[in-house]
Amino acid sequence: MVAGGRRVLSGVVASSAAAQAVFGGVVPEVAAREHVATVLPAVRRALAAAGIRPRDLAAVAVTRGPGLLGALLVGVTAAKALGLAWGLPVIGVHHLEAHLYANALAGPIRFPALALIVSGGHTSLLWWEDHSRLTVIGETRDDAAGEAFDKGARALGLPYPGGPAVEALAATVPSTPFHLPVARLEGGGYDFSFSGLKTAVAELAAREPGARAAVARALEEAVVAALVRTTARALEAYPAAALYVAGGVAANRRLRGELEALCHARGVVLGLPPPALCTDNAAMVAAAGYYRFRRGEFLGRWESAETPWPLPAAGS
Incomplete structure (x- = not known):
């Protein structure tokens, strides 16, 4: 309520x-x-x-x-x-x-803003101009960040959901000798790709069964690097007063820390919901x-579930 x-x-x-x-x-x-x-x-x-x-x-x-x-x-x-x-x-x-809007429960929303949504099913960057004006400027071309964590956790023998389990295991080692790929997409846009990472971590986990924690840390670092790098480029191009982050992966402490450092360096307000939200x-x-x-936007008598239900894309 x-x-x-x-x-x-x-x-x-x-x-x-x-x-x-x-x-x-x-x-x-x-x-x-x-x-x-x-x-x-x-x-x-x-x-x-x-x-x-x-x-x-x-x-x-x-x-x-x-x-x-x-x-x-x-x-x-x-x-x-x-x-x-x-x-x-x-x-x-x-x-x-x-x-x-989990961010609205933590404090007032400042517009215009960039928004990064990262979850098991979605990885999207949005230009958020007002309460009724959202435009997708980038999204995953294949798997979502949360799915990469889930599939990586399965390869490492960790329980579902994978994100918290990978984070906990990665925190048990101070560093990792492994470097997993971070996709570099052509075109200069703000899309993401995690399918290659998902395959690479499965292969690495099979090859290094005695280094589960180091593999988990490499996976976490690769996911965070992809998210932060693309978000940083978007902040250069859009005049955002704030960056709002949401979705299950937004609870990851490494991601939160690196986004805090990024926004501090850029002079941008960072909105992060409490992990529970x-x-x-x-x-x-x-x-x-x-x-x-x-705005008086109510469901009509014959309206029901809507899937797929895309948000507006840039240029549409």
């Missing part, structure tokens, strides 16, 4: 990570079934923790897309049912936009929904 797009009244997270860990990654059917089992209990717990009743609410916000269709349909259907029962409008929120959570969806609510 969020008030005014800024203040968290309660935050309840029902995660399917334990159920997905059995499979070493996300299985769409499992995700949808976990949503069915947990969505209404989570809503009841959130209301109780905030000490409010449905009649105190102004609207219901829900992730409309993009993502796994089954899970999205469960969420949108539940939100529309609650909206009908409670007499409230329902707001459909874009998942990537929601991640950015970097992964998927309802508070960020509610925060993003607040600004759509102010």
Whole structure:
């Protein structure tokens, strides 16, 4: 529950990570079934923790897309049912936009800004001019940064999700003798590529089974280098007052430290949500929904999940 797009009244997270860990990654059917089992209990717990009743609410916000269709349909259907029962409008929120609004829960947003979204399914750079004006200027051409961590963790025999496990293992060694490739893409744009890195770390892990920690550190350094290097070039080209970072990979301490150093050197404000708000959570969806609510952007009766649901690309 969020008030005014800024203040968290309660935050309840029902995660399917334990159920997905059995499979070493996300299985769409499992995700949808976990949503069915947990969505209404989570809503009841959130209301109780905030000490409010449905009649105190102004609207219901829900992730409309993009993502796994089954899970999205469960969420949108539940939100529309609650909206009908409670007499409230329902707001459909874009998942990537929601991640950015985790920053609004930590402090006011300064525009214009650059935004870096890094998660298991997405790696994108965006030009963020105002609450309703987002443009994608760069994105991954293949795998996302979080997926590189997940697949690297699997190669190293680490549990899912891979990002925290790789970070923890990498922190046990002061340095690494290994250097994994950081893709250099042609064209001078702001896209990313992690498929080559994913293959390289699997080969290195197989070749150096006794150096798991050093391989983990090399993987972490390569992912962070790719993200920071491309973001630095974008900061040179765009007159940003701030850089906002979001998504599960934004919780990585090495990435946070290097982006802090970059923004300090450039005189740019850095926005980083608390680690607990970097992964998927309802508070960020509610925060993003607040600004759509102010613009009167509500889901129509026949509107449902939307996937794929692209944000505007540069030049479109």
